[in-house]
Amino acid sequence: MLLKVVCPGSFDPITNGHLDIIERAAQLFPGVVVGVLENPSKKPLFSLQERVELIQNAVRHLNNVEVECFSGLLIDFARRVGSNLIVKGLRAISDFEIEFQMALNNKRMAPEIETIFMMTKNEYSFLSSSMVKEIVHFGGDVRGLVPEGVETALRKKYGLSAGE
Numbered sequence: 233m234l235l236k237v238v239c240p241g242s243f244d245p246i247t248n249g250h251l252d253i254i255e256r257a258a259q260l261f262p263g264v265v266v267g268v269l270e271n272p273s274k275k276p277l278f279s280l281q282e283r284v285e286l287i288q289n290a291v292r293h294l295n296n297v298e299v300e301c302f303s304g305l306l307i308d309f310a311r312r313v314g315s316n317l318i319v320k321g322l323r324a325i326s327d328f329e330i331e332f333q334m335a336l337n338n339k340r341m342a343p344e345i346e347t348i349f350m351m352t353k354n355e356y357s358f359l360s361s362s363m364v365k366e367i368v369h370f371g372g373d374v375r376g377l378v379p380e381g382v383e384t385a386l387r388k389k390y391g392l393s394a395g396e
């Protein structure tokens with residue numbers, strides 16, 4: 233029986249695009265585990281702990297969502313938390329190729345685990361963690377694109393004052 237689904241990502245940092253997928257998954261399934269990938273080779277801006285805290289803060293209103301970290305293979309993480317369903321968001325065609333590759337590789341290694349995709353909301357189709365970082369870094373405004381607290385955390389990272 234399906235108990236919970238996994239929403240994986242690096243979340244460096246979480247955006248409203250990620251949050252929309254998590255919220256929709258939380259409405260459709262009994263439980264959601266947000267899996268935060270450690271992935272030091274990607275040199276994240278936020279530490280694992282910081283990324284987890286920003287997500288926990290953003291999902292406080294969802295009582296069937298938990299946040300956990302993992303390193304290594306996603307299928308091992310899914311098995312560890314007792315899930316056989318991975319839920320991911322899809323933006324444009326550019327996401328498709330890599331997601332297709334990952335889903336097929338995961339299927340080969342773990343045939344019992346399914347990956348499903350939800351289309352992004354129109355207003356978030358252009359949104360990514362890297363865009364958000366770049367905009368804040370160069371003094372732009374990301375209101376409405378990230379959950380509360382994320383813009384402040386980004387400004388702090390880039391040594392900008394809170395309201396600049």
Ligand code: ADP
Nearest residue numbers: 240241242243249320321322352356359360361
């Ligand atoms: P990014 O691609 O922004 O670095 P992650 O690696 O954290 O993000 O991605 C985790 C998952 O969230 C992926 O399935 C990705 O497609 C999805 N995702 C990221 N941004 C959005 C968005 N704006 N709308 C829908 N899904 C998204």
